[in-house]
Amino acid sequence: MDIPFEYKTFEYDALPSSTCIRLxxxxxxxxxxxxxxxxxxxxxxxxxxPSEPDRCPLYHALSYTWGNPKEALTGSSDEYSVQHRHVIAVNGRLFYVGKNLYEALYRIQERIVAPNNIDDRFGIYNKTKLIQAAEEGNLHxxxxxxxxGANYQCQDNFGETALHYAAENGYPEIVRLLLLQGANATTLDRSRRDPLACCLQRKRRRWQETAEILRTWDTQDKDGSNPTKPMTLTGxxxxxxxxxxxxxxxxxxxxxxxxxxxIYGSxxxxxxxxxxxxxxxQVACNFLSSELASPESYTKSFRRWSAYHRGESLDLDEKSDDIVMSVRELLAIKSLLTHRYDVRTVSIQLGEIVFSPVWAVRRHQSQSFPGLRWASH
Structure with missing residues (x-):
């Protein structure tokens, strides 16, 4: 894979079909x-x-707002307005995005940078973590x-990749996942075997299903070569x-x-x-990540909230057995939940399980909230 870089504006190619999406x-x-x-x-x-739905790799969908995630003050200069654009490179060309999306991409990329040791070798046969997991059938x-960002084309002392081991041990789900991620089904090991040959030789577990996947898979590298790539996909x-x-x-x-x-559901x-x-x-996330109490337990907390808004003098951090949430925690949660995100398609509701796990991306980490699930808007 080699895409030269040019200081030119990105241009789209038409999608191959009406069911296709881009990733x-x-x-x-x-x-x-x-x-x-x-x-x-x-x-x-x-x-x-582009990617067809039946051949999509595992992907993350991002929900966000195109504008300011926080309410801009009336009459103030808004650095998130459409006039302020930030540049990224897409397919070797310049692509302009809004400030909020740029910040999201920056934080997401911080998280998915491959650890320095992800492709370290272990044992006398120099297997990577990915090879070991594929050999053991550990899909997770x-x-x-x-x-x-593990390199799925790494080979051990026998010349076998993770795909070879998943194939010869009859793990069709892992074989399909590796192929979806771009693993080469024509790479040969030191015995001149490709993954399909390993599968047919060993005939382990669900080998027939595994062999069928490998037989019917369209590979972009039919000549069996595996050149060093000038670029690699990460995460x-x-x-x-x-x-x-x-x-x-x-x-x-x-x-x-x-x-x-x-798209969101898949x-x-x-x-x-x-x-x-x-x-x-941090205050809001700490509370939302804790086990939520029964609705009745919040009565006194919300009474204090009302008193605060009436101007009464209160200890903002006071909590006790009958005060589940402090006023400061309520203020923090209000601030967090009034941040804008994409409400055209999905919304966050309490206690209703629909599409996928919800992760709120923050500067230093991503955090899931056990009570928050996606619901149709």
Missing amino acids: LWPIKRLQDPEQRSINGVPLMEFLLE QVTECLNQ QPLWIDAICINQDDIPERNNQVVMMSQ AHCVLAWLGEEDDTT
Whole structure:
């Protein structure tokens, strides 16, 4: 995979079909010491590729607002307005996004940078964590390794990749996942076997189902070569409406809007970006992450909240057995939950399980809230 970089504006190619979506992959250029920047700011680079629903890799969908995630003061200059654009690189060209989306991408990319040791070797056969997980049939661990940017083309002393081991041990779910992520089904081990040959030789577990997946998979590398790639994909791809939909193509935009619930519903995880954290964010997140008490337990807390708004003098941090939430916690939660995000398609409700796990992305970490689930808007 080699995409030359040019200081030109990005242009969309038409989607191959009406059911196709685009996914945005964070990328890292290899063998390229130059750190590209715009006005001294390092340039985040991405690859935008079409994908059919039945062959989509695991992806995250981002929910956010195109404007200011917090209410701008009336008459004040809003740095999140459409006049303020930030630049990223998509397919080697310049792509302009709003400040809020730029901040979200920056924080998300902080989290998915591959750990330095993700491809370290273990044991006398020099297996990576991903190879070990594939050999053991540990789908969860395979997924975690891929999320961290593990190189699925690494080979051990026998020349076998993670795909070889998943195939020869009859793990069709892992085989399919690796293929969806881009693993090469024609790579040969030291015995000149590709993954399908390993599967047919060993005939373990669900080998027939595994073999059928490998037989029917369209590979882009039919000659069996495995050249060193000038760039690599890092972490899982993203679906973001402002980038993955050509906003200037009205028919495409209308068609993708119809598919919106399916796109969010099929996501491995939905990321809710509420904006950069402030001094109230940690207080709110700490409370929301704790076990919620019964509704009746909050009566006195909300009475104190009302008293605070009437101007009564109160200890903002007071809590006791019958005061579940302090006034300061209520203020922090109000601040967090009034941050804007994309309410056109989804909304956050308490206690109702629908689409995918909800993660709120913050500066230093992502956090899931046990009581928050996606619900149709």
